[in-house]
Amino acid sequence: MAKITLSIIKADIGSIGGHIKPSEKLLQTVENYIKIHGKGLLIDSYVGHTGDDIAILSTHTKGVLNERVHKLCWQAFVTGTKVAKIQGLYGAGQDLLKDSFSGNVRGMGPAVAEMEIEERPAEPFLMFAADKTDPGAYNLPMYLTFCDPMHNAGLLLSPGIKKGFKFVIMDVSYTKADKFIELNTPENIYDIAVLLRDPNRFVVESVWSRATGEQAASVSTTRLHNIAGKYTGKDDPVALVRSQKDFPATGEILSPYSIAPYVAGFMRGSHSGPLMPVKKNSPISFFDGPPIVSCLAFCVKDGKLTEPADAFDHPYWDYVRVKASKKAEEIRRQGFYGQAMLPMSELEYTGVMDTLKELEKKFIIKKSK
Ligand code: 13P
Ligand code: 13P
Ligand code: MG
Ligand code: MG
DSSP, X not given: OOOEEXXXXXXXXXXXXXXXXXXXXXXXXXHHHHHHHTTTTOSEEEEEEETTEEEEEEEESSOTTOHHHXXXXXXXXXXXXHHHHHTTOBTTTTTOOSSSOOSOSTTSSSEEEEEEEXXXXXXXXXXXXXXXXXXXXXXXXXXXXXXXXXXXTHHHHOHHHHTOEEEEEEETTXXXXXXXXXXXXXXXXXXXXXXXXXXXXXXXXXXXXXXXXOEEEEEOOOOHHHHHSSOOOOOOOEEEEEOSTTSOOHHHHHGGGGGOOEEEESGGGOEEEEOEEEOTTOOOOGGGOOOEEEEEEEEEETXXXXXXXXXXXXXXXXXXXXXXXXXXXXXXXXXXXXXXXXXXXXXXXXXXHHHHHHHHHHOOOOOOO
């Protein structure tokens, strides 16, 4: 069996009633486009949504950043955008920042998480998709899953996992090219923590097994507001994580999501809110949020996907959702104040900046005698 590639490409191309969810017709349009035009290129595909973002998962043998695969997804989103416009959906074509396709979709708006793998006899993996947040939202879960035996019992129990992992971390403030660092666990876990504590700037891009050299995880690291230079919506991120054997068990990958950590995003992409684990195809609601993350588990054989198992569709996660709602309500009580709204550098609208510019003229500097 040749190597196979898992690709997730996702975009917000329009949504019903504000930034809630795509219409059924829009979702169907994207799914049909991929089914029809992906023949002969893709082995298999799955299309779903998380909040207002549509994610296309595909399997193929073409490797990562493949022009034909990326172009197929881009064209599916372009075709979907036409439907979104006809239906009068909000933000039609929101994440398609360029007029024409060139090479691959990185830097063009859609989020991408891909990996090329040597299929194991059983190949379980997880597809994460988050809305109303940004790629740094995966920092804490990735750290805890791959570095902390409080979440990953395999670090104590499984010799392969105990050998540790290599983290590739991007500095997303650098926009001229990809700027990244490679750090190994367990010896560099404090250095990794120093970077990951600042999720606006440093973002986990991928994780690799030191036991086998195989890739364990891939996260979309694009930041739309760095691409566009102005507000275009949050760069709602997707991620792929392989599980079992020399990778963490599925439950160890899910475990950190119990925390529902405060992340950047929420209303107008400019607030802090708890990351709520949700069921597949969940919409957005309270205060254009809270930030949500879905997780679909698959197995893949010769590139053929099983149906997804909805990892957060379980009574345990109902309890976490209640907890996340309480955390959301608590931080919303302080509205715009302090930690509830993001720092100036992360605000996705220019309103505050414009006001400050005006007020600056009215400030008085008292002359000392
Ligand atoms: P494996 O031994 O098949 O990796 O499974 C272990 C497991 O999933 C325990 O949670
Ligand atoms: P999206 O990035 O999900 O489109 O949300 C934008 C927004 O402003 C929500 O309030
Ligand atoms: Mg939107
Ligand atoms: Mg979105």
